[in-house]
Amino acid sequence: MSGVLAEGTAEQPGQRPLRVLHVVSAMNRGGIETWLMQVFRSQDQARVRNELMTFSAAPGDYDDELRALEVPVWRCPPLGSALAFARCMFGTMRRERFDVVHSHPHQFSGVVLLLARLAGIPGRIAHSHIDTRAPDRSAGLPRRVYLSVMNTLLRLCATEGVAVSAPAAEALFGEGWQRQDRCRVLPLGLDLSAYAPPADAHAERAATRASFGFGPDTLLIGHVGWFIPVKNHTFLLRVFAEVAGRLPEARLLLIGVGELTAEVREQAERLGIINRVVFAGSRGDVPGLLRAMDVFVFPSLAEGLGLALIEAQVSGLPCVLADQLPAESRLPGAVLFPVPLAAGPEAWADAVLQAAATPHHVPETHGVDLAQAVRLLEGRYAHYRH
Template structure:
C-alpha cells in the first residue's frame, strides 16, 4: 500500500492547502456598513491574501457598499437567497459549495441561523465550521413566542452539534449561541474584533468637515453611528438630545447611518423642534475623519450590543463616550473616556451625564488613547493575527 493511500483526510487537506490558499467562505446578510461587515473588511485588507482566500456568501442580490472593494481585493460576493425558506436555501447553499469548491472553512456570522448554515456545510463536507456570535439578543430572545423559542432551541442545538469552533465578540455574547458551560468547552473562544487605527492618526480640517454639513464651527456636536433600527434606540436618543439642547444652546446632533426607521426618526426630530439641530448624514465611508473633525462626544443608548465596535472607533478618535449599561464591559477600552448609564434612567439623567462627560473630555489626549488601543486586543493587527491562528491550527 502506498503511503498516500493511508493518510487521513486532514493530512490531505494539509498537503493541498500548502499548494493553495486556505479558502474561507464568510456567511453574512450583506456587505453593508455594519459593525460585523466593517470588521470583516478590516480583516480582508490586512490578512495575507496569498495565504487566505476570503469569499462572502450573502442573503441578498442588492448591491451593498463594501461589494466593490471586496471584489477588488480578490473576494467573491455570492448571493444565496431565501433564508426564510429552509429547503430552497439549503439547495442553493449546496449548489454554491459545489460550484465554487473547495472551501476549507465556512465561517458564519448570521447569529442563530448559523446553526442551519453549519449543518449544511457539514453535509457538503466542509471540514472546519465556525459559528461567530456578535450580538447580545438574550433579553429579546427571552420574550420570544413559542415558535421563536422552538427555532432558537433548534438552532443552538445545531450549532452545538455541527460547529467545529465557536467565536464570540465578548464574554457576554458567548452564551447567546453557545451552551452555558462554554468556558469549559475548548471549541468556544473569545475573539475581539479589531479596528484599523491608521486613519485615526491623520490630521483633519475640522472647520471644513463641519462646513460640509452646515454645522457651525463652535457647535457642541453629539455624534451617533448606527443603523436606524430598534436596537440602536434612536427614539430615546432624540429625547436625550432635546434635553441636552436645553442645557447647551449650541448643541447639534450628527446621525450617521441608514435603516428602516430613518423616516420615523426624521419625523420625530421635526416634532421636537430639532430640525435645525440634527443632521442626517446617511451612510459614510469616512467615519474616522468625521469622528476626528466633526464630533465632540459620542452617544450610544443601544438596547443591546455584542460589543459595540463603533465605540472602540470613537475612543480611537479621543471622544468622550456615553453609552448604555447593556454594552459589554470590554468596550471600556480607554476608561477615562467612557461613561455608562442605565437605560432605566430618564433622558434628563442622560443629558446630565453627557454634559458631565464633556467637561471631563481633556482627561486624556488622543495620542494617549491611540497608545492604549495599539497595545490592546482591539488593534486590527492583533485581531487578524488571532484569527489567522484560528484558521491555521486546523491545517
C-alpha cells in the same frame, strides 16, 4: 482551551492558501461587515483566500471594494426562497470544497453550518457578534422553537464558536460556554491608522463641520449605528432634546440607515429639534466624521461589543454610554461616562454636557490591534487545512 482565543498552528512555507468562506446576509456598512473589510484589506491572500457568500439580491455598500480586492462573492437567493437558497448554498460549498466556513448571522448559523457539514467542509465556525439574551428570554413560542432548533444544529454542526464578548458568547452558546473547549472570545481588532488624525487635523475638522453647516464652536454630539430598535434612537433624541433645551446651539449628527429612519425623523419633528438633527445616512468616511464630533453618545439596549463605540474611543472622543454594555467595549484610559438607561434623559444630558467639557484623549489600543486579531484567526483556520 476556553476563554480568550489563543493563537494556533503556524502555517508552513510553500503551503497553498486556506480557502475561507465568510457567510453574511449582505455587505453593507454595519459593524460585522466593516470589521470584515478591515480583515480583508490586511490579510495576505497568499496565506488565506477570503471569499464571501451573501443571501441578498440587493447590492452591498462594499461591493466595489470587494471587486478591487479580488474577494470572490457567491450570491444565493434570499431566505424567502428557502429551497433555492439551500440548494445554492449547499451546491457551492460541495463544489468549491472550502477549508473553513465562517458564519456570521447569529442563530441562523445553525442552518449555514448544517449545510457546510453535509458538504464535507472540515472547519465550521459560528461567530456571535450580538447579545440577544434579553429578547430571547421573552420570545414567543414560534421564536423559542426556532431558537431550540438552531441551538441544536450549532451543537451538532459547529466545530467551534467564537464571540466578540462574553455576553455575545452566552447569547449564542449558552451559559456554560466557558466550559466548552470549542468556544472562545475573539478580541476584535481595528486598523488603527484609519483613526489617527491627519497632519491637517484642524482643517479637516473645520471642513467636515462646514459641510454640514456646523460652525467651529458648535457642540456636536454624534452617534453611529443602524436605525433599529436595539440602538435606542428614540431615547437618544429625548436626551438631545434635553441638551438642546439647555444649549440651543448644540447639534446632533446621526450616521446610519435602517428600518426606523422615518420613525426617528417623525419623533425629531414632534420634539421640535428636527432643524438641529442631521441624518447623514450610510457613510464611508466615519473616522473623519468622528474627528469632527465633540461627544459620542451610545445608549444601546444591548450590544455584543459595540464596534462604533470602540471606534469613537480610538478616535479620542469622550463617550456617554449605557452602563450595562460589555466590559470588552471599554478601552483602558478612554474618557467614558457610563449612565444607566433608567436614569432618564435629564441625567444623560448632564453626562453629555460634562463630557463636552472634558478634553479628548486617545486610550490604550493594544487590545484592539487588527494584526493581532488576524493572526489569531489564521491560527484557528490552520487547524482545518485539508
